[in-house]
Amino acid sequence: MTTPTAGPAATTGAVTNVVLAGLGGQGVIKASDILADAALRAGLDVKKSEIHGMSQRGGSVTSDVRFGAKVLSPMVPRGEADYLVVLASSEVEVTRPLLRPGGVLLSPDLVPDADLPNKRSLNVALLGALSQYLDLPVEAMLDAVKAALPERLHAVNERAFELGRSIGARADRSRP
Amino acid sequence: MERKLLSGDEAVALAAMHAGIALGTGYPGTPSTEILEAFSELGGRAQWAPNEKVALEVGLGAAFANARTLVTMKHVGLNVAADPLFTAAYTGVAGALIVVTADDPGMASSQNEQDNRRYAVAAGLPCVEPADSQEAYDFFFRAVEISGRWHLPVLFRMTTRVCHSKSVVIARDGAIAAPPATHFEHDISGRVMIPANARPAHRRLRAKLAEIAAWGEGPEAADLNRVEPGDRSVGIVTAGVSYLHAAEAAPGASFLKIGLVNPLPIELARAFAAGVERTVVIEEGDPVIADALRAAGIAIESKIEMFRFGELDVARARRILAGDTTPEPAPARGKPPELCPACPYHTVYAALQKHDCIVAGDIGCYTLGVLPPYRAMDTCVAMGASIGVGLGLRHVLPEAEARRVVSVIGDSTFVHSGISGLVEMAYNPPSTGHVVLILDNGTTAMTGQQEHPATGRTLDHLPTGKLSIEGLATAIGIGSVTVIDPYADPEGFERLLLDRLASSELSVIVARRPCILAAADIRKWEQQAAALRAQAPAQAAFDLPLEER
Numbered sequence: 050m051t052t053p054t055a056g057p058a059a060t061t062g063a064v065t066n067v068v069l070a071g072l073g074g075q076g077v078i079k080a081s082d083i084l085a086d087a088a089l090r091a092g093l094d095v096k097k098s099e100i101h102g103m104s105q106r107g108g109s110v111t112s113d114v115r116f117g118a119k120v121l122s123p124m125v126p127r128g129e130a131d132y133l134v135v136l137a138s139s140e141v142e143v144t145r146p147l148l149r150p151g152g153v154l155l156s157p158d159l160v161p162d163a164d165l166p167n168k169r170s171l172n173v174a175l176l177g178a179l180s181q182y183l184d185l186p187v188e189a190m191l192d193a194v195k196a197a198l199p200e201r202l203h204a205v206n207e208r209a210f211e212l213g214r215s216i217g218a219r220a221d222r223s224r225p
Numbered sequence: 226m227e228r229k230l231l232s233g234d235e236a237v238a239l240a241a242m243h244a245g246i247a248l249g250t251g252y253p254g255t256p257s258t259e260i261l262e263a264f265s266e267l268g269g270r271a272q273w274a275p276n277e278k279v280a281l282e283v284g285l286g287a288a289f290a291n292a293r294t295l296v297t298m299k300h301v302g303l304n305v306a307a308d309p310l311f312t313a314a315y316t317g318v319a320g321a322l323i324v325v326t327a328d329d330p331g332m333a334s335s336q337n338e339q340d341n342r343r344y345a346v347a348a349g350l351p352c353v354e355p356a357d358s359q360e361a362y363d364f365f366f367r368a369v370e371i372s373g374r375w376h377l378p379v380l381f382r383m384t385t386r387v388c389h390s391k392s393v394v395i396a397r398d399g400a401i402a403a404p405p406a407t408h409f410e411h412d413i414s415g416r417v418m419i420p421a422n423a424r425p426a427h428r429r430l431r432a433k434l435a436e437i438a439a440w441g442e443g444p445e446a447a448d449l450n451r452v453e454p455g456d457r458s459v460g461i462v463t464a465g466v467s468y469l470h471a472a473e474a475a476p477g478a479s480f481l482k483i484g485l486v487n488p489l490p491i492e493l494a495r496a497f498a499a500g501v502e503r504t505v506v507i508e509e510g511d512p513v514i515a516d517a518l519r520a521a522g523i524a525i526e527s528k529i530e531m532f533r534f535g536e537l538d539v540a541r542a543r544r545i546l547a548g549d550t551t552p553e554p555a556p557a558r559g560k561p562p563e564l565c566p567a568c569p570y571h572t573v574y575a576a577l578q579k580h581d582c583i584v585a586g587d588i589g590c591y592t593l594g595v596l597p598p599y600r601a602m603d604t605c606v607a608m609g610a611s612i613g614v615g616l617g618l619r620h621v622l623p624e625a626e627a628r629r630v631v632s633v634i635g636d637s638t639f640v641h642s643g644i645s646g647l648v649e650m651a652y653n654p655p656s657t658g659h660v661v662l663i664l665d666n667g668t669t670a671m672t673g674q675q676e677h678p679a680t681g682r683t684l685d686h687l688p689t690g691k692l693s694i695e696g697l698a699t700a701i702g703i704g705s706v707t708v709i710d711p712y713a714d715p716e717g718f719e720r721l722l723l724d725r726l727a728s729s730e731l732s733v734i735v736a737r738r739p740c741i742l743a744a745a746d747i748r749k750w751e752q753q754a755a756a757l758r759a760q761a762p763a764q765a766a767f768d769l770p771l772e773e774r
Contacts, residue, residue, distance in 0.1 A: 109560045124386070124470075
């Protein structure tokens, strides 16, 4: 398995901007919790922000995660996301303007449903794919996955993470 | 030192534990709800009140007895609690009283975007505002100190971004303060606000505020009101999360970051403005700081009116600095929220739509009945307003229309402020009668399934006294009170609704079916409650309906 030496963040300064998007109930906020926790475990400054409240009712949800040496605003400025991770295909076009030119889009069709050990672990699978682009240690990502989920779900989500990670390794990382 | 990733709400809960808060009370409301839940999980004593007014009164009583108390609510909740708030500024407190108001600029989950810094000015209360979770933690201690030192309630103003964003918090080491001992000292002239006592009390309040204002200008408050010298060509005066957006938009600028937003550090701002070429105020919501500085004769630029609406962000901070009024890109329009597919209220809204009812609605998940396909709600104004508004419509509409008016209100909202509406209905009945539909899904669903007095369980889901909604309606004198499951029997529900609309009797229909998201948890909590009752039979009598005791 290869590890990218530098993601697109290397070209935008110290802060990495990730936006996660999907529909209420898909685990968008859980995924952003995991990513933010992984950045914390890696010793970085991190902020994450989303608007929830209505999210349980099946509406659109986006969550911003920013990490680096020092993070100021908790929100990823529109058009400045380095990575856009989308869990629902219906949300891809709506959220695309959030991505900066040259940013990386990770969409749900990267991970075929049939390959997922459990449909509900798409969020963790896409985090696995994202992990190929980030400078975060993979152990920090996996520890964060485990810390966020009950023990009975660890094995299935580790498999989902590895599946995503292997897909991320094969993906063309220069452009979405 | 351990670094924790906490939301602003969680940071306040942790600070409350560490600052010796003896009691936390409030009413659920996005984005404030998680504070008391987190406080309870950390081992704090937290309880939901029927509404914000009662919560504030309970917190005030405890603070009269020298306790340190925390009262939480969303911004519109402070409207409900405003009556005791204003006079609590006169009485003051013995211990400490921190009132968290969680404002919602941009209205992510609210019916208006009022700026509650105005309440601090209007009531004459110190107001502290953090920018992120670390400040939420640190400033909470400062709020407790201010409250304790000047014996005043302190308004702790947060916003949705600060409440719900997570950022790194380093907690104080060994900082855990034991709650102070409670005792009662008579202070009749200080706490009984008859005019003779209230007149000197108002003067005392203004004297305290003058002291706090002077304190806020000085070195003791330098962490709250912070000057960050930088490039002298532009100085930015800002508060709350706007500071972080502005700091990112204008790296290297000079900043006056205000943490004590009432009373404002006017002289600090004057000196700051004198030291820079241009002074720009960047604040979310109303121009509270900008107006105050202008009134003090300080030359400032403030944001353009278009940025009064909604949240600020980095892009908007850049625009304010550049005076850029070109149209902003339209926000992404995603999928709106909707009633859950298995929500028990689908059948209710289908019937209301089918019979072209005029629906005076209320606040909760069920407000989503306004969206397609039903579009079956005609008004939604404030918590509990459905009943009064429905009665007003009934009083003046021609009979054929009046007979189509239905008030629709959820269980938690009914307990919050629908009860007095029902009393009004019995007291001033419309000639066509009226139909109040109480949608009882057994939880405060919209804010994340919190308990309330009619669930019979406390904030931490333990059994307690249970309010009977139908029993209360009967006691108030409503002639027809019916309980029905609209999901199990949609035809029966529709027949009942038509029958009640045709009658001129006052009617309450309780449409009872557990929230689909909460049903499994409710079953678990009820089993747990049954086990507890079996262990402690003395408690059992308390759990019975009144008539069976």
